[in-house]
Amino acid sequence: MKQLHLLWLAGFLGSVSGCPEVCDCGEKYVFQIADCAYRDLQSVPPGFPANVTTLSLSANRLGDLEAGAFEEVPLLQSLWLAHNEIRVVAPGSLTSLVYLKSLDLSHNLISNFSWNDLHNLSALQLLKMDSNELAVIPRDAFKNLGDLRSLQLNHNRFLTLVDGTFEGLTSLSHLQINDNPFNCTCGLLWLKVWAVATAVSIPEQDNIACSSPPFLKGIPLGRLPPLHCAPPTVQLTYQPNQDGAELRDGFVLALHCDTDGQPPPEVQWRIQTPGGKVEITSPNVGPDGRVPGVAGSPQPRFQAFANGSLLIPGFGKQEEGTYSCRATNELGSAEGSVNVALASPGEASEDALGRKFHGKAVEGKGCYTVDNEVQPSGPEDNVVIIYLSSTNPKKNKANSLELLGPWILLLCFSHLIF
Ligand SMILES: *[C@@H]1O[C@H](CO)[C@@H](O)[C@H](O)[C@H]1NC(C)=O
Ligand SMILES: *[C@@H]1O[C@H](CO)[C@@H](O)[C@H](O)[C@H]1NC(C)=O
Ligand SMILES: *[C@@H]1O[C@H](CO)[C@@H](O)[C@H](O)[C@H]1NC(C)=O
Ligand SMILES: *[C@@H]1O[C@H](CO)[C@@H](O)[C@H](O)[C@H]1NC(C)=O
Ligand SMILES: *[C@@H]1O[C@H](CO)[C@@H](O)[C@H](O)[C@H]1NC(C)=O
Numbered sequence: 001m002k003q004l005h006l007l008w009l010a011g012f013l014g015s016v017s018g019c020p021e022v023c024d025c026g027e028k029y030v031f032q033i034a035d036c037a038y039r040d041l042q043s044v045p046p047g048f049p050a051n052v053t054t055l056s057l058s059a060n061r062l063g064d065l066e067a068g069a070f071e072e073v074p075l076l077q078s079l080w081l082a083h084n085e086i087r088v089v090a091p092g093s094l095t096s097l098v099y100l101k102s103l104d105l106s107h108n109l110i111s112n113f114s115w116n117d118l119h120n121l122s123a124l125q126l127l128k129m130d131s132n133e134l135a136v137i138p139r140d141a142f143k144n145l146g147d148l149r150s151l152q153l154n155h156n157r158f159l160t161l162v163d164g165t166f167e168g169l170t171s172l173s174h175l176q177i178n179d180n181p182f183n184c185t186c187g188l189l190w191l192k193v194w195a196v197a198t199a200v201s202i203p204e205q206d207n208i209a210c211s212s213p214p215f216l217k218g219i220p221l222g223r224l225p226p227l228h229c230a231p232p233t234v235q236l237t238y239q240p241n242q243d244g245a246e247l248r249d250g251f252v253l254a255l256h257c258d259t260d261g262q263p264p265p266e267v268q269w270r271i272q273t274p275g276g277k278v279e280i281t282s283p284n285v286g287p288d289g290r291v292p293g294v295a296g297s298p299q300p301r302f303q304a305f306a307n308g309s310l311l312i313p314g315f316g317k318q319e320e321g322t323y324s325c326r327a328t329n330e331l332g333s334a335e336g337s338v339n340v341a342l343a344s345p346g347e348a349s350e351d352a353l354g355r356k357f358h359g360k361a362v363e364g365k366g367c368y369t370v371d372n373e374v375q376p377s378g379p380e381d382n383v384v385i386i387y388l389s390s391t392n393p394k395k396n397k398a399n400s401l402e403l404l405g406p407w408i409l410l411l412c413f414s415h416l417i418f
Contacts, residue, residue: 020045025052034073036060037080048072056080058104067092078102082128088112095120102126106152109133115141124148130176131155143168150174154204159183159212163190166200178204181211182221186229186263187330192221232261232327236336253315257282257308257325257336265327265334269304273321280304 019025022045023036033054036045041060048055052073062084070076076097086108094100094117101123111133118124122144134156142148148169158180166172182188195202202208210216216224235258259265267282282304286292289303289311301319303311312319324337 018047019049020047023048025049031077044069046072051075054078054080057084059083061085064088064090065093066090068096069093071096074098076100077123080104081108083107086110087133089114089117091116093117097121099123101147104128105132107131111135111157118142119144122146125171126150128152129156133157135159137161137165139164140168142166146170148172152176153180154207155179157181160185160188161191163187166194172200175200175202176204177202178207180208182209183212184210184216184219184221184224184227185213185330186227188221189224189227189229192224195222228262229331230260230262231331232259232265232329232334234259234325234327234334234336236323236325236338238338251315253312253319253340255310255312255323255325255338257310257327259308259325259327259334261327261329261331261334263329265329267304267308268326268328269302269310270324270326271302271321273319275318278302280310282306282308282310 019034020036022039022041023034025032025034025048027033031053032049032051033056034048034052035056037056037058037060039060041057041062043062044057044065050072053075055070055073055076055078058080059082062081064087065081067090070079070093074096077099079097079100079102082104084107086105087110089105089110089112091114093114094103097103098120100121103121103124103126106128107130109132110129113129113132113134115138118127118141124145125147127145127148127150130152131154134153135158137153137158139162142151142165145168149171151166151169151172151174154176155178158177160183161177166175195205195208205222206220208222209218209220210224219225237256237258238254257267257269259267269278269280269282271278271280280302283306284291284300285303285305287305289299289305291297291300299313301312303309303313305311308325310323310325320341322337322339324335326333326335
């Protein structure tokens with residue numbers, strides 16, 4: 001038994017220093033080449049010498065690439081995998097190939113590609129992925145490919161590409177992206193501008209064309225008519241909208257998120273209260289303030305209306321916190337934010353972030369100071385709405401405020417744009 005085992009081991013070692021039977025291995029100059037093209041292979045055969053630098057597996061019937069597929073050949077500089085039947089390139093299939101300079105995956109059926117694997121291939125100079133079924137490239141896919149010179153992504157299923165996709169490619173000189181079914185919306189306009197300005201050679205520009213929307217079908221990206229596009233803007237306003245407004249029992253705080261942008265942005269509210277974080281995709285209620293489609297449903301605590309208003313009925317201590325409204329369209333996001341707190345005059349209080357403040361107006365600003373001197377000037381500042389009562393509020397057992405005397409409302413805002 002032991003002898004058999006040794007025999008098997010010897011045979012295994014023999015094949016390691018040799019070459020898989022179906023392939024031809026040989027040396028040319030300093031390169032160790034393994035040629036396994038046109039062999040009808042359905043998987044990567046084992047048994048390559050560890051010093052192989054060029055491996056051709058083109059024109060076989062290889063299926064999905066699994067993690068560690070090329071661990072045997074860590075010194076690989078060129079890997080040819082064109083004309084196979086690969087659909088999935090699983091995470092970890094390529095990460096070991098840190099010396100790889102040329103990778104050809106063209107003419108496969110790849111729809112599921114582990115883009116993160118490219119982060120490890122920092123020596124890559126040529127990447128051919130044309131004629132596949134790829135639909136999405138993450139924005140950071142190419143961030144580590146500073147030596148890449150040629151990138152071929154033509155004949156895939158890309159509807160759009162994210163602005164900044166090619167940013168990390170500081171050595172790029174040749175890019176093919178023609179023959180993709182581009183959806184020529186505002187989100188793709190950057191590509192037209194970039195393609196005109198870049199020094200990268202981009203052939204077949206007439207075939208970088210729109211497939212949708214229908215009225216632009218067939219129009220090359222370079223001849224796209226002007227589209228009405230504007231990144232989102234946000235203006236957060238509030239009601240009652242006068243400093244010194246009186247605050248009475250059953251008070252409804254109304255914030256209004258006035259957005260602009262083309263295409264019209266989607267609105268999301270993010271609310272951070274002492275009790276936790278709430279995220280609401282607007283609208284969450286119909287015009288009557290109730291959840292649509294649910295008969296007799298109670299009114300939610302935060303009512304986000306389609307017109308951009310957020311109503312908080314029965315505003316109390318538990319509703320203190322930071323209210324942010326974020327507008328997003330294809331061109332980006334904008335956010336407006338306000339910090340809301342309740343306080344009584346003369347006494348030091350704490351806002352929802354644990355900052356102490358006194359009810360003392362900042363001259364001419366309509367805002368109130370906080371002890372640590374945060375001023376509502378920079379974009380990072382949380383701004384405070386403070387409700388002051390002329391008489392001290394009584395706290396009832398439910399920890400909500402019983403509103404006795406008139407309350408004074410003072411506030412200011414910050415707007416974040418990014
Ligand atoms: C690669 O390894 C094989 C077998 O171990 C050896 O014969 C060959 O000389 C090596 N080639 C290079 C370029 O190092
Ligand atoms: C892509 O392939 C990976 C690895 O095989 C798998 O886990 C994942 O579910 C696949 N994703 C899709 C969208 O098919
Ligand atoms: C690939 O890169 C990641 C992150 O940079 C690293 O953690 C990992 O060890 C690398 N994998 C290989 C096989 O080098
Ligand atoms: C193109 O993009 C727009 C805006 O994102 C989207 O509404 C539309 O469905 C997309 N068209 C196709 C064919 O995917
Ligand atoms: C938005 O709609 C709600 C409910 O109908 C209403 O209370 C609110 O005043 C409206 N906001 C604006 C700015 O018109």
